[in-house]
Amino acid sequence: xxxxxxxxxxxxxxxxxxxxxxxxxxxxxxxxxxxxxxxxxxxxxxxxxxxxxxxxxxxxxxxxxxxxxxxxxxxxxxxxxxx
Numbered sequence: 001x002x003x004x005x006x007x008x009x010x011x012x013x014x015x016x017x018x019x020x021x022x023x024x025x026x027x028x029x030x031x032x033x034x035x036x037x038x039x040x041x042x043x044x045x046x047x048x049x050x051x052x053x054x055x056x057x058x059x060x061x062x063x064x065x066x067x068x069x070x071x072x073x074x075x076x077x078x079x080x081x082x083x
Contacts, residue, residue, distance in 0.1 A: 012081060013037065030081040035072070038079075048075060 018026035031037045035048040056068045 025082070027083050028081050029083045030076060030079075036076055036079050036081065 012028045012030050014027070014029035016027040016029075018024050034052065035050045050072055051068065056065055059065075
């Protein structure tokens with residue numbers, strides 16, 4: 001059942017336990033695309049606000065889009081999210 005519903009433990013919006021005996025890692029999901037949103041009780045609602053995807057792509061600057069996506073990905077990974 002936990003694989004179907006996950007749980008709300010930790011700063012992620014969704015958690016699905018891994019299955020170590022099968023080598024399947026836990027999924028630690030978070031919202032996007034505007035930024036990492038913590039749902040832990042001590043900082044409920046905390047988020048880093050990034051420019052919207054529409055704003056970034058409207059620049060037609062492929063390097064800017066890549067830098068925006070990489071910076072957001074680095075933040076999510078740095079905070080432990082993996083999906």
